[in-house]
Amino acid sequence: MKIMRMFKALPMIWAVFAVMLAAPLPAMAKVDGDTIIFGAAVSFTGKYSTNGKHTKNGYDLAVERINANGGVTVDGKSYQIAIQYYDDESTPARAAQLAEKLIQQDGIQFVLGPYGSGLTKAIAPVTEKYKIPMVEGNGASRSLFNKGYKYLFAVLSTSEQYLAEAINLAAEQAKKDGRDPSSVTVAIAVENDPFSQDIRAGVVDDANKWGMKIVIDDKLPKELNDMTATLTKVKALKPDVLVVSGHSKGAVLVVRQINEMRVNVPMLAITHCEAADVIGKFAEGAEHTLCATQWTETMSYQDDDFGTAMDYYNDFNSIYGYYPPYQAAESTASVQVFVDAIERAGSFDTEAIRSALAATDLMTFYGPVKFTEAGNNMAKPMVLRQIRDGKYVAVAPSRFASEPVVYPRPDL
Amino acid sequence: MDNLELLIVAPVFSMQLLIDGLLVGSIFALAAYGMALVWGVMNIINIAQGEFVILGGYVTFVLAQYGMHPVLAIPFSALTLYVLGLLVYRIVIVRIVDRDLFISILATFGISILLQQVMNQIFTADVQTVESGLGTWFLFDDMVTVNQVKVLACLIALVVGAVLMVFLKTSRTGQAIRATAQNARAARILGIDTDKVYATTYALNAAICGAAGSLVVMTWVIQPFIGLAYTVRSFMIVIIAGLGNVFGVVASGMMLGVTENFAGFLLGAEFQTAFIFSLLVVILVWRSWRLRRKRQVLR
The missing domain is CATH 3.40.50.2300 (Response regulator)
Structure with a gap:
């Protein structure tokens, strides 16, 4: 009986649907x-x-x-x-x-x-x-x-451009010191998500271009809360460049722990400095860090x-x-x-x-x-800024730099 | 395996990893005490554990903003979380304490989401940290660094563990808690107010988490959404240590810290946590294998 009643109700349900479908669409709001x-x-x-x-x-x-x-x-x-x-x-x-x-x-x-x-x-x-x-x-x-x-x-x-400039900067500095850029060693610690891995890809491409050796290549897990293991490796292998990207969390962690563990690395390049407010949080501790940015005033x-x-x-x-x-x-x-x-x-x-x-x-x-076929903007470069006296100073690419980079970082 | 060679050539780095792992592990252990307690006494797996930790961190962060020394803020974090624990018990936990495990997991999962979003509303999603002002010891020509906050954390973990052990053994409330854990119905018949015992247990758990959070914000960073890392670690520690075994919690916490550090160094940071989980599986398999052998002997 129940089923029969349901069948009887069917036309009515269809009618309701029909009314709903026929209801005038909202006026084109574009x-x-x-x-x-x-x-x-x-x-x-x-x-x-x-x-x-x-x-x-x-x-x-x-x-x-x-x-x-x-x-x-x-x-x-x-x-x-x-x-x-x-x-x-x-x-x-x-x-x-x-x-x-x-x-x-x-x-x-x-x-x-x-x-x-x-x-x-x-x-x-x-x-x-x-x-x-x-x-x-x-x-x-x-x-x-x-x-x-x-x-x-x-x-x-795009993200692979974020920190690639740091590698070129390191090569420039090596040449200035009379070293072959291929003698530069690079340590990479980036988070294991698509965005950060793109950054890594960009760094690896440029490092390969110069023939540099990548001595550490760590993928930081999402639930990352400690970089001691990675930074101990940095201490042991003494790379010339340390590249870190792990959103705000990675930026705060690396600046904090590099000071606590007194890790001396000639160049530290990271992302998300501004979002993480590393200057406000660490003042002295953040000095001479290189920060990638899309734009600066x-x-x-x-x-x-x-x-x-x-x-x-x-x-x-x-x-x-x-x-x-x-x-x-x-x-x-x-x-x-x-x-x-x-x-x-x-x-x-x-x-x-x-x-x-x-x-x-x-x-x-x-x-x-100016867009490429793929829709990304290739006309605008990424900028690297160095933290000096609690301020961001643009140091690369050289044609936009307001001052030369301080390299190597003074020892902690 | 280049990294293994490195450790053999320069053993000083293993010392760094070992010391740091032990100290860090004690912080994990601190967060895990309460989980063992709540699980053992109330048969509830508290998924909101990590959020309590983070919230404790935020209490210290706020007090530090107002000029209080962060180390002195630790008891305030614990106290605030104790009150919150009582509140959460009265509102939610009291309704699920006798239900099956699945319901309690769902409910505490809900609490964890709620706490995350509330923290996000109040403190925003920004990453925060507090300088402990305690400094670092540099040993062996700067090769081994010992952060004094971590030492403090280790001491606190050991003291809390000892106090907890004595408290459960000797005090009336402690005895009531143990009695309830053994058999809640019998305890009730013998005149123990199990509702009060549950409330105390849950609030105590929150308070210990609060203290742990306070140390976390001084050691690392906090953000409303990273509590899960502490929940998962607590869970692992409790599984390895067993319920109602305070010493076991400290030991397995420290073991976890050390293993994480060495796994991170040797295999790369991406395997730091993955390695731990594989280890957990191995331990569980080994344990069930051992139990099965015992049964055979009995037969």
């Missing part, structure tokens, strides 16, 4: 009146929430400034811009869901990237599926650019929206109450690049905008932007 709406899933909660905040502030500052400067002109008409945000909770699965939601339900046609390579990797297949262009400034992993994605554009340098770049890199730096601070890390700057630049492409395309057709993005050749306060 352009609402005279506002162009971008979509972004950013980490407001979870483990990337700190960098998620930098990303959002970077986007927001761009929106505010571009609107104040008269907005975007498309086909002779001026539009304001806005961003529809969702919280991806720092989880890739959620990010992918939200990308679907942005595109399918909210009708967003222009997507800005989330924070980090992992989340970008989760969203890219979705935007690709719907042929929706995405401009991002926080996914640097090499694996994003070897999948043949056509709608993904990244304004930042002392670079000579400038554009019409923000003026010089230094202007951006100060404006950001006056609005948000802290100086922008590069994560914020590259987020701002992503919006600028997107807007520039929309203006050049002269329409809201996603294909036209994609072509315009691919042909981008733009100077921003963040640096020059």
Whole structure:
């Protein structure tokens, strides 16, 4: 009997489905009146929430400034811009869901990237599926650019470039001391995740190019809390260069333990100095460490929206109450690049905008932007800064350096 | 195996690894005491162990921000966590204490996620550390370095272990805890307030974790999401040491520390933890093999 009743109810259930399907789709929200709406899933909660905040502030500052400067002109008409945000909770699965939601339900046609390579990797297949262009400034992993994605554009340098410059710097120094660069020995300790392993690949490539010997090649586990074993090896083998990358945790650990264990290595190059605030935490202990960065305020770049890199730096601070890390700057630049492409395309057709993005050749306060076939930006170099007297001083590549590097590091 | 050669040529490095491993292991042991206690008495595997440790670290971090010497902050961390432990017991644990192990694992897993997110909201996801201000001893021409915080941690671990042993043996509460662990129903019949015993046990566990966390933030770094490393290590230590064996916990904790260091040096950091887990499997297999042989003798 029960089953019979269920069968009787079936048509009604179908009817409900039919009504739901037939319900009018929300009006295409990509352009609402005279506002162009971008979509972004950013980490407001979870483990990337700190960098998620930098990303959002970077986007927001761009929106505010571009609107104040008269907005975007498309086909002779001026539009304001806005961003529809969702919280991806720092989880890739959620990010992918939200990308679907942005595109399918909210009708967003222009997507800005989330924070980090992992989340970008989760969203890219979705935007690709719907042929929706995405401009991002926080996914640097090499694996994003070897999948043949056509709608993904990244304004930042890719991860294998992060610390490769340190190797070249060491080679330069060796030549200066009358040594053969191939006599330089390198120790590598990077975390065992895709992003950090890309960094390692870049370092290994450049070390091989110079014929250098890699004496330590440790992969730090994710649950890493102690580098004693690795650093004891460094003490024993005395390499010329020690390269460490393990997000903020790795940066804090290595600077802390290298002092505690008095490990004397002529060159220490690491990532995430700014995010980990190694200067604030260790002051003296952080001296002479080399830090890789995407952008610094002392670079000579400038554009019409923000003026010089230094202007951006100060404006950001006056609005948000802290100086922008590069994560914020590259987020701002992503919006600028997107807007520039929309203006050049002269329409809201996603294909036209994609072509315009691919042909981008733009100077921003963040640096020059010019995309390769794969969608990464090859025009802007990575910068190495050395910590001196509690300040970051750009030391490489030499054409942007404000001062020469102090090499070797004075003994601890 | 180049690294093995290195150790043979320059034995001073093995000394560094050994000393550091022993000291570090005692911190792991400190975090594991409570897990053995809670597991043995309440039959609950506390997955939130690591989060208690990290939270203890944050208490010390906050007090240090306000100018307190971090070493003096250790008892405050323990006290704060004791109160939190009581609270968590009253709200959640009391409802699951007689249920099966699966329910308790789920519940404490939930608590651990909740604590992670709360810490993330309050302290952000930034990595934090506190300078102990204790300095380092440099021996053998700087070749062996002994961080004094780690020595302090070792002392605290040993003292807490001894106190715990005496407390469980001699005090009335300690006896009640042991009685409850043996047979909760019988204990109840004999007039022991097992609810109170459970509450004390769980809060005591949290307090010890708090002290451990305080030492962790002075030795390494903390971040809301790295508690799991301490939970897993505690779990391993307890499995190897057995329940209700304080001395065993210290011994296996130190063994864990030393093995981790040597595995990291010889095989590379990527095998540091992997090696430990393989070792755990070997020990479990060996132990069940030995037990089986014993049974045969009895038969």
